Amino acid sequence: EAQVTQNPRYLITVTGKKLTVTCSQNMNHEYMSWYRQDPGLGLRQIYYSMNVEVTDKGDVPEGYKVSRKEKRNFPLILESPSPNQTSLYFCASSLSGQRAYEQYFGPGTRLTVT
C-alpha cells in the first residue's frame, strides 16, 4: 500500500530535550516536505527536499533541522524543543515537477513540549 508513515504519532517531551520525528514514504517520490498545523493558521511549511541531499527552508524553519540521506526518509529534528513548537506535524511526499503539488500526507505527529 502506497503510504507516508510518521513516528511517533504522539509525543510529550520537555523543553530542551532533543527529539527526532521520522518520516518514510514507499512511493519513490523525489519531493518531501514537513508542515506544522496550528489552529487558525492552516499548514505552514517548515522544510522541504527536492531530492536526496537537497533540502531548503520553508516559511517557518527556525528551531528545526532536516536531512535527506535516502530517498525514502526525511526526518525532522528538534535540537532544543521549546513550548512554541507544540503543534501537529505532517510529513508529505510527491513526485517532482508539476506533480510536486499533489502531495501525499502522513497521519501526523502531535507534539507537546512542556
Next chain:
Amino acid sequence: AQSVTQLGSHVSVSEGALVLLRCNYSSSVPPYLFWYVQYPNQGLQLLLKYTTGATLVKGINGFEAEFKKSETSFHLTKPSAHMSDAAEYFCAVRGVEGGKLIFGQGTELSVKP
C-alpha cells in the same frame, strides 16, 4: 505574493443540503489550486485540483470546484451533504518555489442529521 483566504472557519449544514466552502487566492504566477480534506485524526487527502484547462473540476466523493479568474476564487461545492463529509477542508495555491503549497486557514464542516 501567494496567499489563500478561506471565508468562514466553521460551516454547518444539514444532511442533504448544499455544501459551499469559499476560497479566494492571490498568486503572482498562473495559479494551480487545490482542495484537501482532513478527516479526524488523519492526514490531508487531495480532494481535487485545478492546473489548466477546464475551469470546473470534479473530485472525489461528489465534490467539485470552479476556478473563476476574474473573481480570484475557487469555491468548493457539493449538491447534497452526507454525514461522512464532516471534516476540515483546506484550500491551497502553489507557491513560487517548486513543490511549495500555500494553505488557507481551513474550514471545518459540520453536517447535522
